[in-house]
Amino acid sequence: MDALESGRRYWETTGATKDFTHPVHAEWLAGVDRAARILDYGCGYGRVMAELSDLGFGTVTGADVSAALIARGGRARPDLSFELITSPPVVDHPAASFDVIVLFAVLTCVPGDADQRALVAETHRLLAPGGLLHVSDLLLQADERSRRRYAGRSPYGVFTTGDGAVCRHHDAEYLRRLLADFDITAERHLEVPTMNGNRAAALQLLARRR
Ligand SMILES: C[S@@+](CC[C@H](N)C(=O)[O-])C[C@H]1O[C@@H](n2cnc3c(N)ncnc32)[C@H](O)[C@@H]1O
Numbered sequence: 001m002d003a004l005e006s007g008r009r010y011w012e013t014t015g016a017t018k019d020f021t022h023p024v025h026a027e028w029l030a031g032v033d034r035a036a037r038i039l040d041y042g043c044g045y046g047r048v049m050a051e052l053s054d055l056g057f058g059t060v061t062g063a064d065v066s067a068a069l070i071a072r073g074g075r076a077r078p079d080l081s082f083e084l085i086t087s088p089p090v091v092d093h094p095a096a097s098f099d100v101i102v103l104f105a106v107l108t109c110v111p112g113d114a115d116q117r118a119l120v121a122e123t124h125r126l127l128a129p130g131g132l133l134h135v136s137d138l139l140l141q142a143d144e145r146s147r148r149r150y151a152g153r154s155p156y157g158v159f160t161t162g163d164g165a166v167c168r169h170h171d172a173e174y175l176r177r178l179l180a181d182f183d184i185t186a187e188r189h190l191e192v193p194t195m196n197g198n199r200a201a202a203l204q205l206l207a208r209r210r
């Protein structure tokens with residue numbers, strides 16, 4: 001079984017019971033037309049979609065590999081529009097279909113370099129030129145427990161949680177390089193609670209598609 005398939009199985013089972021936490025930085029979206037076509041890539045149960053809808057955005061689509069998380073989202077928010085990703089990283093829409101994509105705590109679940117590059121390339125395809133990518137993800141943690149978890153894994157920063165998810169924490173410069181086909185226009189460091197109740201350093205990036 002490849003890494004993407006084993007990840008999907010986690011998100012269909014144990015992962016589908018978790019609560020997610022990275023906050024939308026609304027300030028970055030303040031100037032965005034409320035009619036903008038927004039994709040929440042790796043939307044989970046639609047937490048960020050609900051927040052965007054509450055901010056007044058009326059055209060928000062969520063896509064995820066986990067049918068269980070989508071079903072949970074559909075029960076909680078039947079007004080939101082969810083789609084299943086059946087052949088990751090492809091989201092079945094024509095090129096340039098979206099004005100904004102949010103990618104929150106998804107790279108951390110896709111540990112391989114090549115899989116991450118393919119995912120970011122898909123967001124580039126889906127965005128219209130000039131469109132915005134709002135990324136939020138976890139950084140390498142400096143504490144002893146994290147360093148023990150990273151030891152011996154490749155790339156550095158990959159680890160397995162106590163309940164079996166293979167995750168990745170990132171070097172900030174690596175995340176910036178991953179967005180080489182975008183212009184990064186803003187970034188902010190923050191601390192977020194993780195899905196397992198710890199606290200972790202995170203980075204948010206706002207990038208414009210070239
Ligand atoms: C930590 S959760 C974050 C969910 C949501 N973005 C949020 O912040 O509330 C990670 C999400 O990524 C999804 N995911 C995992 N692997 C994926 C992949 N290869 N492509 C798209 N989504 C994926 C999981 O199913 C899960 O919903």
